[in-house]
Amino acid sequence: MKVFYFLGVFAVLMLAASFFEMPWSRTTEDSAEQELIVLKSTAMGAMAMFSILFAIAATALLIPKDLEDRTLYTILSKPVPRLDYLIGKLAGVLILVTVSLLLMNGLLSIILHFKTEELLLVEMAKAEAHGWSAEHLELRLSAVAQQGVTWTLQAGIGAILFKAMVMASLALLISTFSSSTLFTIVIAVVIYFMGHFTEDARNYWLHSQSGGVSKEVKLMTQGIALIFPDFQLYNIIDSTIEGKKVPQGIFTRLAILTLFYSGIYSVLAWFTFRKKEF
Amino acid sequence: MEDIPAVQINHLVKEFPSPFRKTKIRAVDDVSLTIMPGEVYGLIGPNGSGKSTTMKALLGLLRPTAGSCYVFGKNSLKTDSRQEIGFLPENPYFYKHLSGEETLRFYAKLCGMRGKALNNHVDKMLEMVSLQDARKRRVGGYSKGMLQRIGLAQALIHEPRLIILDEPTAGVDPVGSREIRDLIVQLKDKGVTVFLCSHLLEQVQEVCDHVGIIFNGKIVKAGPLEDLIAIEDQTEILIKDAGPRTLARIKAVIADSENADFISMGKPRTTLERLFLDEAKKSNATTMTADQKGGDRA
Structure with missing residues (x-):
């Protein structure tokens, strides 16, 4: 239930952000878009932070807590395959993250919708006052509407969920061999940050090899890239905040990649957990 | 009576790695025991003698270093052997946010029960452990005795033929302890095999018909209780x-x-x-x- 306290904090944050006006507010031409971007950026930043923190911390606690309370003994002494136990636990965390993100998304969409409507009216008033041409007004209205509730925005929130899915499965994998919750959380957070530099590091290393790289080395770097997920691929979140369109193909590829990472980590988690002794 | 033993432990050895030492700690050393269906077997010994390790090996929670464990002829490392087992660990805790009824429903679902059969079993178990009045209360607010009883109910929810109890009355007051012992006797009357670990000797003497004494991982004495405690050359009138x-x-x-x-x-x-x-x-x-x-x- 404590998870939902965060949703209360999020709601307050959202309301505060919707009333917040930038210092340059309504002085430059694109100020309406900027206001909406600030609103989306605050909301999606909070959503991303919540989902990642929750995915790591909650997953890291799952097995140690069950073990400490001996609930694990009562569950595994039933005819429950260990894979089912792991998948069930992971699914529980992911369902909770998904429901929380849906609620936050709902709140963001409602506030964003009303804010966009308000700003569209402001733009129309501006057009009347300054005598804008019909084309110019159309252009402005379309620019403002693009920063409102769109499918692109939903794709960005989808990417936040995907990132949380990858981190939850990674934390689950670490917790199957880790001896403490703190270790799991620290390692997961380190991998999370490393994941944002994986691509840069790989490119830099591959280009610094003057004589070119052998096939084996390439395979090795690809293997390392598998262990450390490449979170730069999830940068569509920033684009969606700015209202840029995300092609469906990229979103689908991201979804497949997420399933692949989560699948690999879950299989590895099962591999270590299936013979673990309690 | 069935020919297949409810529990068959053959030369069980379990060693644990010792940190900073080359030698391993041998928690269970060549333990063999057989429990026939319907028997109530008490494994007694001091703390750290290997009772819980033996039980965990029987539940597949630990892998034997050597030897093997069978439950009704099925290897205990296989998941399906647990279809026949109900287990109550020492000082159990359950998900605190669930009520007693929800806890039993959760465990029943783990055993593959659904629908009407599940509801009937939950009601039956709550009645059996006298927790009907507390069925809607959160388990987090249960007393030690109530936790132990809901633990027993979850162990029995799928009507297993073998029930394994690890210190079932640990920390429970005498009245609660008596209720749990009465439940064990009821199970015995129904033909359920009970494997009980305890260091409370009086309790074991009251309910068990077979006993094994374990010290430093070795079974030092085992057999029917009456044979073990009878003083052959004395008569009581x-x-x-x-x-x-x-x-x-x-x-x-x-x-x-x-x-x-x-x-x-x-x-x-x-x-x-x-x-x-x-x-x-x-x-x-x-x-x-x-x-x-x-x-x-x-």
């Missing part, structure tokens, strides 16, 4: 309302006999536990009568 003259004559008869020796004579004693339970019963009855009188006056 209990006489009611015997006067001093009768007793003197009995003593004289024994003294006249060629082989028999008189050892002692005295009044048999009740146990402290029985005394406590009798007093608790009387006290409850007095309180109820006083309440009734108060109610009548009002």
Whole structure:
């Protein structure tokens, strides 16, 4: 239930952000878009932070807590395959993250919708006052509407969920061999940050090899890239905040990649957990 | 009676790696035991003697270093062997946010139960452990005795043929302890095999018909309880309302006999536990009568 306290904090944050006006507010031409971007950026930043923190911390606690309370003994002494136990636990965390993100998304969409409507009216008033041409007004209205509730925005929130899915499965994998919750959380957070530099590091290393790289080395770097997920691929979140369109193909590829990472980590988690002794 | 043993442990050895040492710690050392269906077997020993390790190996929670464990002929490392097992760990805790009823529903679903059968079993188990009144209360607010009883109910939810109890009355007050023992006796009457680990010897003596004594990971003595505790060369006679003259004559008869020796004579004693339970019963009855009188006056 404590998870939902965060949703209360999020709601307050959202309301505060919707009333917040930038210092340059309504002085430059694109100020309406900027206001909406600030609103989306605050909301999606909070959503991303919540989902990642929750995915790591909650997953890291799952097995140690069950073990400490001996609930694990009562569950595994039933005819429950260990894979089912792991998948069930992971699914529980992911369902909770998904429901929380849906609620936050709902709140963001409602506030964003009303804010966009308000700003569209402001733009129309501006057009009347300054005598804008019909084309110019159309252009402005379309620019403002693009920063409102769109499918692109939903794709960005989808990417936040995907990132949380990858981190939850990674934390689950670490917790199957880790001896403490703190270790799991620290390692997961380190991998999370490393994941944002994986691509840069790989490119830099591959280009610094003057004589070119052998096939084996390439395979090795690809293997390392598998262990450390490449979170730069999830940068569509920033684009969606700015209202840029995300092609469906990229979103689908991201979804497949997420399933692949989560699948690999879950299989590895099962591999270590299936013979673990309690 | 079935021919397949409910529990078959063959030369079980379990070693744990010791940090900073090359040698391993041997928690269980060549333990073999067989429990036939319907028996109540008590494994007794001091703390750290290997009782819980043996149980965990039987539940597949630990992999034997050597030897093997079978439950109704199925290897205990296989998940399907657990279809026949109900387990109550020592000092169990359950998900605190769930009520007693939800806890049982959760465990029933883990055993593959659904629909009407699930509801019936949950009701039956709650009634059996006398927790109908607390079924909607969160488990987080349960007393130690109630936790133990809901633990027993979850262990029995899928009607297993073997029930494994690790220190089932640890930390429970004498009344709660008696209720749990009564439940074990009920299970025995229903033909359920019970494998019980405890270091409370009196408790084991009351409910078990077979006993194994484990020390430092080795079974040092095992067999039917009556055979193990009987003192073969002594005879006990209990006489009611015997006067001093009768007793003197009995003593004289024994003294006249060629082989028999008189050892002692005295009044048999009740146990402290029985005394406590009798007093608790009387006290409850007095309180109820006083309440009734108060109610009548009002």
